[in-house]
Amino acid sequence: DAGVIxxxxxxxxxxxxxxxxxxxxxxxxxxxFWYRQTMMRGLELLIYFNNNVPIDDSGMPEDRFSAKMPxxxxxxxxxxxxxxxxxxxxxxxxxxxxxxxxxxxxxxxSWLTVV
Amino acid sequence: GQSLEQPxxxxxxxxxxxxxxxxxxxxxxxxxxxxxxxxxxxxxxxSYNGLDGLEETGRFSSFLSRSDxxxxxxxxxxxxxxxxxxxxxxxxxxxPLVFGKGTRLSVIA
Numbered sequence: 001d002a003g004v005i006x007x008x009x010x011x012x013x014x015x016x017x018x019x020x021x022x023x024x025x026x027x028x029x030x031x032x033f034w035y036r037q038t039m040m041r042g043l044e045l046l047i048y049f050n051n052n053v054p055i056d057d058s059g060m061p062e063d064r065f066s067a068k069m070p071x072x073x074x075x076x077x078x079x080x081x082x083x084x085x086x087x088x089x090x091x092x093x094x095x096x097x098x099x100x101x102x103x104x105x106x107x108x109x110s111w112l113t114v115v
Numbered sequence: 116g117q118s119l120e121q122p123x124x125x126x127x128x129x130x131x132x133x134x135x136x137x138x139x140x141x142x143x144x145x146x147x148x149x150x151x152x153x154x155x156x157x158x159x160x161x162s163y164n165g166l167d168g169l170e171e172t173g174r175f176s177s178f179l180s181r182s183d184x185x186x187x188x189x190x191x192x193x194x195x196x197x198x199x200x201x202x203x204x205x206x207x208x209x210x211p212l213v214f215g216k217g218t219r220l221s222v223i224a
Contacts, residue, residue, distance in 0.1 A: 033211055042216035043158070043202065056210070091157065102148055102165070102206060106157035 002026070004107035006092050012113045018080040021110045023092030024073055031095040033104060034067055034077050038088045046090075049075065082114045117141030119215035121203055126221045127193055135188045135218045137203035145206040147179050147186045152217070153199045161188070161201075190220075198222045 005024040013019055025032045034046040047057040049069045057067070064083070069075040079086055089111050095104040119139045127133040137147065146165035150158040162170050164179035164186060176189040190197055200219050204212040 031211075035214075043214040045211055045213070048211050102146060102163040103160045104212060106159070108157050 004092055004094050004105055006090075006107035006110050008110055009108065010111045010113075012115065013082055015083055015114055016081045017114075018078065019082045019086075019112060019114075021077040021090050021092075021112070023075045023077070023107060025075070025092070025094030026096075026105055027073065029094035029096045029105070030072075031104075032069060032075050033093040033095070034075070035091040035093060035106075036088045037091060037109070043091070046077070079112075082112075084114045087113050117205060117207065117213050119203055119205060119213070121201075121215045121218045123216070124219045124221070126223060127190075129193055129195060129222055129224050131193050132189065132191050133193060133220065135190075135201050135203075135220065137186045137188075137215060139184050139186075139203070139205050139215075141205050141207055141213070143207045143210075144181065144184075145208060147177070148204045148206065148212060149175075149177050149188045150202045150204060150214070151199050152202065158202060158214075163206075165206075193222050195222050195224070 007022045031050050033048040035043050037043045046059045047067045052069045067077045089109040091106050091109045093104045093106040121137045148163045149161040151161050152158040162177040169178045174191045179186040200217040202214045202217045204214045
């Protein structure tokens with residue numbers, strides 16, 4: 001079975017540009033999570049969806065960040081405009097057990113560098 | 116809010132046993148999970164403790180004491196491939212997992 005699929009795997013962009021990260025969760029999973037990982041802050045939850053509905057976006061750092069899940073098989077995380085401090089690895093993850101599940105499955109991550 | 120504490124780095128010798136501790140402070144605690152992440156890779160699930168005691172999966176074991184708000188991951192017969200970061204994560208009710216900052220394990224010959 002295919003795991004969580006993220007794209008792009010690596011992106012280098014200039015400050016001020018728009019960045020769109022994409023995620024395809026595991027088929028049948030009803031929860032999707034966006035995490036950000038940095039050395040300083042570790043793995044931080046940005047937002048999560050249950051059945052395509054955003055439940056909690058309190059982890060989204062600023063209005064520059066937005067996320068959508070138009071259907072059960074696709075989600076995007078957008079940063080506009082991007083800033084150097086947004087440089088991080090962005091992980092998408094999904095779970096078959098809802099947000100209270102013990103096991104979540106991560107994609108390979110999108111490595112973002114903003115210069 | 117919640118907080119998790121785990122050592123930032125641990126070094127151990129190949130073939131030895133290593134224990135990675137995790138203490139947590141959180142309300143509505145349900146259980147403690149452990150994830151492994153190799154450099155450049157994704158975190159992957161290792162184990163979960165919802166009740167006090169020891170859970171064993173091959174060379175890996177995980178322990179939880181709810182009264183002490185404490186758990187640990189035990190890795191036996193260490194192999195070089197076990198060099199990775201290990202994260203504890205708490206489950207609180209119907210909210211997503213909250214991760215600690217991770218412990219970087221280096222296995223040396």
